[in-house]
Amino acid sequence: xxxxYGAFLFIGLIVLSFFKESITRLSILSVTAPxxxxxxxxFGVWFGSSFYTKDFLGxxxxxxxxxxxxxNNLISTIVFALAFYALRNFFQDPLPCTLSxxxxxxxxARNLPYSSQLLNWIELAKxx
Numbered sequence: 001x002x003x004x005y006g007a008f009l010f011i012g013l014i015v016l017s018f019f020k021e022s023i024t025r026l027s028i029l030s031v032t033a034p035x036x037x038x039x040x041x042x043f044g045v046w047f048g049s050s051f052y053t054k055d056f057l058g059x060x061x062x063x064x065x066x067x068x069x070x071x072n073n074l075i076s077t078i079v080f081a082l083a084f085y086a087l088r089n090f091f092q093d094p095l096p097c098t099l100s101x102x103x104x105x106x107x108x109a110r111n112l113p114y115s116s117q118l119l120n121w122i123e124l125a126k127x128x
Contacts, residue, residue, distance in 0.1 A: 002044070003040055003041050003045070003047075004041050004044070006044075007037045007040035007044075010036065010040065011036055014033070015029055015033065023085065026081055026082070027081075027082075030077050030081040030082070031074065033077060034070065034073045034074045035070075037073070038070040039063075042066045043062075045062055046058060046062035049062075
């Protein structure tokens with residue numbers, strides 16, 4: 001458990017110090033974070049387990065047997081990071097059209113978080 005939570009803490013510190021709102025940085029961190037977690041956590045498995053020999057070949061065997069998990073972790077991190085980045089940008093960027101004051105949308109809906117962007121999309125869909 002120490003290796004797992006230590007890896008999370010280390011990755012969190014890296015993200016805090018290197019993250020900027022850029023798709024390039026996000027892509028680099030999306031590859032780096034799961035790779036570091038894979039290396040640190042599987043080193044801990046090798047170090048604390050009697051299943052592997054305590055030499056370089058045992059370490060390589062530990063990493064080799066864990067590769068399928070690394071691939072799934074890497075793919076899911078990239079997909080979800082890009083999806084959250086896209087959703088964040090979708091809700092922050094204003095749409096070119098605005099709602100009219102005579103819109104049939106109830107006034108209570110106008111005060112909800114992100115409601116103006118969603119209502120703008122609804123109005124745009126009605127025009128199209």
